[in-house]
Amino acid sequence: MKNFKRFLVVMLSLTLVLSAVGCGKTETSEPAATTPEASNESSASAPAETYSFTLAMDSPEDTVTYLYAKQFADLVSEKSGGNMTVQIYSNGQLGGDREIAESVQAGNIDFVTQNTAPQVNFIPELAVFDMPSVFPNVPTARKALDLYKDTIAGAYENAGFKIFGFADQGFRTMSTNTKVTTVADIEGQKIRTMENPYHVEYWKALGANPTPMAFGEVYIGLQQGTIDAQENPYETIVSAKLYEQQKYIINTNHILHIITLIGNPAKYDSLPADYQAIIDEAAAEATVWARAEADARVSDRIAIMEDYGCEIVDLDDSVLDEMAAKADGVWGTIRSQVGDELVDSLLDAVKASK
Numbered sequence: 001m002k003n004f005k006r007f008l009v010v011m012l013s014l015t016l017v018l019s020a021v022g023c024g025k026t027e028t029s030e031p032a033a034t035t036p037e038a039s040n041e042s043s044a045s046a047p048a049e050t051y052s053f054t055l056a057m058d059s060p061e062d063t064v065t066y067l068y069a070k071q072f073a074d075l076v077s078e079k080s081g082g083n084m085t086v087q088i089y090s091n092g093q094l095g096g097d098r099e100i101a102e103s104v105q106a107g108n109i110d111f112v113t114q115n116t117a118p119q120v121n122f123i124p125e126l127a128v129f130d131m132p133s134v135f136p137n138v139p140t141a142r143k144a145l146d147l148y149k150d151t152i153a154g155a156y157e158n159a160g161f162k163i164f165g166f167a168d169q170g171f172r173t174m175s176t177n178t179k180v181t182t183v184a185d186i187e188g189q190k191i192r193t194m195e196n197p198y199h200v201e202y203w204k205a206l207g208a209n210p211t212p213m214a215f216g217e218v219y220i221g222l223q224q225g226t227i228d229a230q231e232n233p234y235e236t237i238v239s240a241k242l243y244e245q246q247k248y249i250i251n252t253n254h255i256l257h258i259i260t261l262i263g264n265p266a267k268y269d270s271l272p273a274d275y276q277a278i279i280d281e282a283a284a285e286a287t288v289w290a291r292a293e294a295d296a297r298v299s300d301r302i303a304i305m306e307d308y309g310c311e312i313v314d315l316d317d318s319v320l321d322e323m324a325a326k327a328d329g330v331w332g333t334i335r336s337q338v339g340d341e342l343v344d345s346l347l348d349a350v351k352a353s354k
Helices: 002-023 036-045 064-079 097-106 117-121 124-130 138-158 197-205 215-224 234-239 265-269 273-308 317-326 328-338 340-353
Strands: 051-056 084-089 111-115 162-171 173-176 190-193 209-212 229-232 248-251 256-263 311-314
Touching: 051 064, 051 097, 064 084, 064 111, 064 162, 064 256, 064 273, 084 273, 097 111, 097 117, 111 117, 117 124, 117 197, 124 138, 124 197, 124 328, 124 340, 138 162, 138 256, 138 340, 162 234, 162 273, 173 234, 190 197, 190 215, 197 209, 197 328, 215 229, 229 234, 234 273, 256 265, 256 273, 273 311, 317 328, 328 340
Parallel strands: 051 084, 051 111, 190 209, 190 229, 248 311
Antiparallel strands: 111 256, 162 256, 173 229, 173 248
16 A cells, blocks of 8 residues: 555655646747837737826815815726726825825825915915915906916925926805994904915904814814804805805805825936826816816805895995905015015916917
8 A cells, every 4th residue: 555655655755746847838949039029019918017106185075175186086997907006095085185295295295186275384375275265256267367377387396296287176265144234344253264374464464363274174163163264265155054154154255265286306307207297187077177166066055045034235336345455464464475576467367368
């Protein structure tokens, strides 16, 4: 029996050796000629490089800010044949606006979609977008921003960011429990603002009591009476259900709520040229798409607020002119901070876009 087992082991070993030799056998009597066609075929069959990116935001998913990011991510994946993917983190999962921007700057996050206001802390030149009443209407604003993008791109680069596009959520409006039809009606109201010194200065100029507050605290602040009012685009007022604590939506239209798509320049520069082109194309197409989406959602947002019982108040042109006049001091402050060139370039872009 032992001899029989030994025989089986020997035969199995020989079988494995012969199989290995047979599998590895190639005809090498003459070296294979390397032709350009063969070289190209080999190159084409090589697997393409794959990249995975992160994109974060402090905004909830039912906003144009999120939809802008989602469209960008979808286009990147589609145009790259799935070789580039973008993972989105919404609702402040990776931090608030400031923390996310810092992470992009440091290269820990690749992209972010967010409003320009919190970016002023990193890019002082962006204060030009905080000049109240600088844009007469949304279509003019969009044309002006496209013209102005190359002008402001250097400021982003100097701060460690790359700007890919400017979308928007329309104008920021005031919500309150006191009906406002004149500038005097704003006086004394405690209104929540973002942590932006120019926004604070503007509302002080109108006689209000501006109170910077983290966005996550706004609903409770309105509910408990810590603040009387707040200001945001329709999108945000509805997505955060702030209208549930307010009776009036006042169309102050004081500042355009610009949504930027920015990224880490080092990460972008590390990509092959054809992948950079995909990022650029996806960003440009997503920007146009997001603007159209913002327009399409306006009537729905208004209907939601009105159905709940809120009154939408349009201010007379004379009142809007008075508000703009009171903002002159803010314009002066911004001009002194960022310089005449950036301010005048934006004003020229607005003039050319009318």
